[in-house]
Structures are given as structure tokens and as C-alpha cells.
Amino acid sequence: MPERIPNPAQIKRWRQYLADERAEASVYRDLAKRRDGEEKAILLALADSEGRHEQHWLALLGSHAGPPAKPSSRNRLLGLLARRFGSVFVLALAQRAESRSPYASDVDATRAMAADEAIHEEVVRGLATRGRNRLSGSFRAAVFGANDGLVSNLSLVMGMAATGVGSHVVLFSGIAGLLAGALSMGAGEYVSVRSQRELLDASLPTQVTLTAAPALDLQNNELVLVYLARGMSRDAAEHRAAERLGHASCDCDPSLSLRPDVPEEGEEGDEHETLGTAWGAASSSFCFFASGALFPILPFLFGMTGFGALALACALVGLTLMGTGAVVGLLSGASPLWRGLRQLGIGLGAAAATYLLGLAFGAIVG
Template sequence: MPTTSPSEPAHKPRQPTPADYRRWRQYLADERAEASIYRALADRREGEEREILLGLADAEGRHEAHWTALLGDQIGRPRAASVRSQILGFLARHFGSVFVLAMAQRAESRSPYSTDPYATPAMAADERIHEEVVRGLAVRGRTRLSGSFRAAVFGANDGLVSNLSLVTGMAASGVSSHVVLLSGVAGLLAGALSMGAGEYISVRSQRELLSASRPTQVTLTAAPALDLDQNELVLVYKARGMSQAAAEHRAAERLGYFTCDCDPSLSLQPERAAEEDEHEAIGSAWQAAISSFCFFASGAIVPILPFLFGMVGVSALVVAAVLVGLVLLGTGAVVGLLAGASPLWRAMRQLLIGFGAAAVTYVLGWIFGAAVG
């Protein structure tokens, strides 16, 4: 039964049309741009990550050669890459951040090669694999960011939504703009201090729990005095997840009865805690607390800016809502980019949640003001 070579299209395509040639020229421009992006990112990396990125650039070069060969004398003048590729290229050359990898991951996931009759099965498979490779590289940056980034995003959004809700609720109750402003400032200070303290306690407690779970050196100091016939040391290793055989083997080594390297998984290894990385997922307590405080304050000040500049009444509320909406859209888009998802949907979700909370508070404030009045 005949098979298709990975370097050939899955089925014989029709005769190329002018539209095909235009599409191929765009593919060629984008492949060149993507190869340039990966090389620019590689210039900012070292070791394994650099080699991986250069490998991706080489793969894009193979795809470039495929479209160049198909175009032949129809290659024409070089075309500009897509807007997305141009933005990625600019970011990669000037910043080289995890945002570029997150955006590249999304771009790889939307490759048209799986449905294009002129792309080979190998090219389509390459693009699917590239998405996973870029995802793996992006995970490293996301992990380093996640602790402080989580506190920053949560802090900013809490500040925006909670203070906008407070301001709208107070305004709806019928109090003066001066009281609304004072309420907003009080909400900013109270919320920022509460967020910072809560984040510090949360992260610090999590680190203390992890520290309490790490193995200690007690097996080294207590082992010589243990009774072999009543060997609790075996229980220690079983509690750590070892099988009965592995635990007995390790206990015998600890007691000094023999040393055997025949099975590396059972051989004696120093019992030392893994090195801590302050940039791992949970981050440091002070870093999380300071980030949470600063970003809550920066978010909470937005709704009261119109009142600080002397605006009053409905116009101040409208301006506050517009400013908060823009910031919510921005933070939502950033979260979407980092997650490799649609920034537009994440931005709209953030906006709807924030405005929904403010609308509910406004109605409650209006009801309370009417009842008191």
C-alpha cells in the first residue's frame, strides 16, 4: 500500500492559482519572521533554552525553504509579515520576556498548515510540536512570575473593583462628593494594608507548612542506637513513600550493615532539603505583600481620581467607570496573553465582572439612600 512521504503533501493538490501564490508569499514572510523571533529570543538565553530556541528557528527555516521551492520564479518581492509577527519580533528584540513566548505559543496553536493542501504532514506536525515546545519554555517564565504576578494582578483588580463599588455605592446613597472622596481614600488605605498583611501571612504560612514537611537529618543521628529487630527506621522510609523492600534496603544502609550501588534508586543518598527558589510558584512573603499592597493601592486610586481633581456628581462617576474599565481591560488582556489564551475574551470577562460588582453596589446604595432619606 503506497504511503505519503512526510516531505510531500498528504494528497496531490490542484493547480496553483494566483490566490495560492499570494498565500504562500505570506507564509514565507511569516516563517522568516518567526525564525527571526526565535533567534532573537535565543540571543537572550543561555545553555539548554538557547539550543531549544535555535532548534525552533531551524525548523522554521525548513518551512521557509518549502514555500520558497513552491513559489519558484513566482516568489516576487518580499512581503511584510503579519502584524502579530511584527509585534512579536519587536518584543523579542527589545524585551525577550515571557510575554513573547506566551504569544508565540498561541500563534503556533493557530497554524493553518493542518488544512492547507500544499503544506506537508511533517510541517503540520512540526507546528503542533512547536506549540508544546514553546509552552514548556513559557512555563519556566510563568513559574518565576507566578508568585509576585498573582499578588500583583489580584491586588490591582481588587483595588479597582472594590473601590469603584465603594465609590458608586456611596454616590448612589446621595452623600456629597466630599464624603465619596473620603470614603474612597479610606477604602484605598484599608484595602491596601489588609491585602498586604493578608498576602504576607498567607505566603509565610504556606512556606512554614512546606518547611515542616521536609525530611530532617534525624535518621543519620538516631540510626546507630536503633534496635535492628525493632527497626522504626523502616517505618520512616515507608512513610516517605518507599516500598517495603526499598525501605528495608535504605534502613540497612543507614545502620551501616552494607553498601550496595547495584540499584541506584535504593542506594544511599544524602538527606538534604531541596534548594529554595524565591522565584518559584509561591514567591517570597515580603515580595508578595509589597506587590499586593502597591498594586491594590494603584488600582484603588483610579476610581477616585475624578474626585481628586474636583469633579462631582454623575460626571465624576462616569469618568471613574471609564478609567476603571480601561484598566480592567488591560489587566485582563495581560492575563490572557500570559495564559496563552485569547486576550480579548479575558479582557471582556474582567470588565464584566468588575462592572457587575459596581452595578450591584450602586443599586444597593441607592436603595439604602432612599430608605434613609
Template structure:
């Protein structure tokens, strides 16, 4: 039986069947979002847990709004969308970084914009929730960005470069064993190059930071400074302190003050470096560790295009299987990059696929030009 509009009091017009269907969908989605935030909050700690649980409570208030609007029609519920069910599963079983990235995209597409049945305050709440989720997701991105970026892009480089190499070699008519050896050589050459480059990069950055870090010289020479014309204040001014703050810090180092207690101090840099060395935000890791990671990440991607040859395949079918395997891997790596950046995983995956296949097709065409097989 079709839904009948509610007969409201005072002769006002009740909701139409279309409104009822739309409100039920809103109610289901709000309940699902409240559950997602609740699960994320329960798996988090500290400040993030408090924020997520408060957002869950706000989504619960939105649910109450639609329950009130629906009245008796709220008793017949509909299930949440597929995307909401997937997010609930991810929130329950996986870390919050990628779930928050997906939630950021979901919150940016508020269905309440332009809907006269949704109060402006609710649409405003959704906009605020997007910014809250963006900030929380950014914390996770900052923690993951270095290692995750190295892993994804290292593997992606291996996938694309070795697939192109194998396709080009295969198109020339080389024997399957020669194509395999070419792929292995490409794997080792690329992985060693990546490892060496990462070693030099991290070592150089560490040396640069060490050259820029403050030393303990002010503590060592402070007793011998000329108190009437000392240059200790200039050190702190050079580090970004205001003249007043520099004078205050110099007095501390000379032993005339025993605490940094002047509330009027102003700094150009809100977190200037002192004699203690580089700030805690610098986390480079070791150069050898970075080199080993880059080697492994590249090799993990570069081994995929040669898998068909490792199991004895040859000819066009080996290249087709290599293309298929690499295509799946490129979709995964591109999707992960999209998740981390808050962009569409599908769009980023397809972009990675297009780039990888474009390089492979180009080298395959060049291989055909130099084909050595007998007609």
C-alpha cells in the same frame, strides 16, 4: 498586471494566482517566525537558547519549502502580518515569557491543516512547535506565577472593589469630599485586609512546611541505635523510599557505606526529602514581604477610582471618568492574565471589564435606591 501561473515543465499545471498569494503569505510568516525565534534565542541562555535557535532553524526550512514552490514568484515578497511584526518587536525589546505565550497561541492555529500544498511533515512540525513553546512558556509561568498573580489579582481587587464603593457612594448624593473620603477608607481597609490575609497565609504555610520538614535526628542518634532492631529504616520508608533504598540509606547513616552508589535503588518519590530540610522548589518569601506587596498591589488598583475626586471633579462626570480609567486598567490586567495563561488577551480583558463594570453598576443601582439628594 495580474500574476500569471508558472508554466511548469512536463505539461503539469502551474500554481494559480490564488495559490501564489497564499504561498507568499506563508513565506512571509515563516520568515517572520524564524526571526522571532532567533531574537528570543539570542536573548536567552542555556537550554532555552539552544531550543529556540533550533526551532528558528526549522522555521527557516519551512521558508525554503515555500521559496521552492514559488520559484521566480518568490522574488516579489510581501510583508509579515501585523501580529508577526508586533511579536518581532516584543521579542527584541521585552522578556520571553509573554512572547512565548503569544507564540503558543499562534502555533496552535496552524494554517497548514487541510492545505494540500503543505506537506504533512510541515503541519506536524507546527504541532510539535506548539508543544515546545508551551513547555518553554510554562517554565516562565512557573517563575512568574506567584508574584505576578499576587500583583495582578491584588490590583484587580482594588480596582473593582473601590470602583464599586465609589459608584455606590456617589449615587447616594453624597458630597464629593465624602465620596473621596469613602474611597480612601475603602483603599486603606481593603489594602490592610489583603496585607493581613497574605501575612497569615504565608506564615501559616511556612509553619506547616517547617512542621513537615525532616530533621537532623537520624544523624544525632545513629551511634546509639540498636543495630539488630533499629528503626532507622522506617524513617526512610515513611518518606517514600522503597525497602531496598531505605536499607541502603540507613547503612549510609550508620557509617557502613560511604556513598549513595547503588543503581538499583527505587524511590516512590523521585525527589524525596532528606535531613537537609525542605526542597529547593519551595520559595515562599517572607510573611512581612508578602503582606507589604499585597498592600501595595491592592492600593495601586484602589487609587484609580478616586483619582477624579483627588483632582477636584464631582458628580456624574467624576464617576464617568472613574469608570473609564478603571475600564482601561481592567483591560490591561485581564489581558496580562490571558497572556500568562496562554488564552486570548482580548477575551480575558473583556471578561475582567464585564465583571468590574457589573459590580460597579450593581452598587450604583443600590446607591440610587438610597439617594439622599434633594429633588
């Protein structure tokens, strides 16, 4: 069979695919260096898979492979971040990169390669989810605090300025809003997370089944009721009860079956990590609210007055809202541009509404 002769457009596309596959494999290997155990093995397996795709394009290119091409700018940035950080942020970016694979619509890529890329997205999503769960509590408080500080204090400054009061009054109002809001947010987050953790702790099963099991009446096994109440099917509940009473084998260590200090299978290690700690959420919320609330008053702190100060405050807050929205979008695997624009629209919309209300109030009082 004669060798297939690719046209220039195909050669260019294949060489780009080849460069990107090499870059993606390198990203996964760099990420693996910062992991251990199962996560390390998963990342190395992904790198091996990208290596198989690399061989496909090399085989098609043959003598046309030439010197290595440059990966896409997205993959170069991803590689840089993977070498320097290796965080959940990098995994979120890798997830988006996998979701944009062109193989499903490219006739020169095999169906297996397209399927690989679809599965890779889910694998990376799973790895990123572990990191998201670890930071979600404090991260939620930080994002909420920063955005609340930006929007609420900009609205306060805009509303006060619209009434016609002096710039020094606007500045001190903004400082008061920063302090009051940061303290309120910190206290609120502490109470909220602490209360939620206490409610969840109250719902966790106790280990009474382990201490009471030896004395139970075998003809009227109350232990089955415990597992039925926890949502097990009757067969599963009866099997678990039999395990606890020593009448059925299980995969666990038999020596642990009657120790009250050992959690039951499937119930151990639940520390509600997605909530974060109460102090972590409170401190994140306080610091980020204060940081966000500082931006609207910066022009007034540096002596600016009037419309120029308000315009600069809106610009600073708008850029920051776009940035926080983009970061949230990236970490959640969504479009950073859309999330940034959504944050911007909501924030400036609230500020504009407060400005109009300030104008109306000023006109009434005046």
C-alpha cells in the same frame, strides 16, 4: 514529471507562510540571545525547525518566491517584543502563535510540518511555564491586588454617591478605602504566603536518613519505611535504602551519600518559587491595590462632581479591568479579549449592585 504551476492565490499564501516562518525563526533566535544553557539550545532548535519549513515553501514557490513578503502583524509585533524584552510575556505570545498554525488544514503543508507546529506549541508552553512559575507568586498578588482595588473602591464610591452625600464625602471615603484596603491586602498577603510556606517547609523531608543510616539494623531496615511513607513503591524504597547504606550503586556522587548538609536526590532546591516571597507578595499587593483604587477617585480629585464624575470613574476602571484581564489572558495562553470582558463584567457588575444598594439605603434614610 512536469513542474507544478501554482495559481495566484497559492503563490500569495505560500509567500505569506514563507515570511511568517522566517519571522518566527528570527523570534526564537532573538529569544535565545537572552538565554543560556538548555533554554538557549531549545530555542535555537525551534529556529532550525522553522528554517526547514521555510525551505519547503521556497521549494514550492521556486521562481515565484520574489522579494521577501511582510510577516503578519502578529509576527512583526512578536519580533519587536523579542528583540526588546525576551520575557515570559513574549513566550506566552509565541505559544498562542504556534497554536494558531494553519498547516493542519492546508493541503500544501506536509503532515510532518503540522505535527512540528503542534509540538512547538508544547515546547514553548514548557519554556513559558518556567517563567510563569518564577513570577506566579508576586504576579498573582499584583493582579489580585489591582483588581480588588479597582472593583472595591469603585463600588465604595458608587455606593456612597448613590446615597446622595456630597462629592467631598465621596472623595474622602474613596481615599480611606484606598489606604485601608492597601494596608489590609498587604498584611493579608504577607500572612497568607508566609503561613503557606511554613506549612510546606514542615512537609519537606529532613536529612535524618543521611545521619542515621550508618547505625541502622540491617535486618530490620527502618529506612525502607521512610521511603514508603514518602510515596515510593516497595521496590523503589528498598533500592533507595540500599543506596543510602552503600549496598547498591546509584548515579549520584558516593561521597555525598552520608553528608547531612546535602539534600537527597529529587528533593533539592525546592524553595516554593511558585508562591513567591512573603514580602514580595505583600509589597506587590499593597502597591497594586493602591494603584487600582486610585482610578475611581481620580475624577473627584480633579474637582468633578455628580454623574459625570461617576461615569468617568466607571470608564477609567472599565478600561483598566479590560487591560489587566487581557494581560492575564495572554500570560496564561488564553484569549485576551474574553479574559478582559470577563474582568469587565465582574467589576462593573459589583459596582452596579453596590450603587443600587446605595440608592435603596439613601431612600430609606432620606
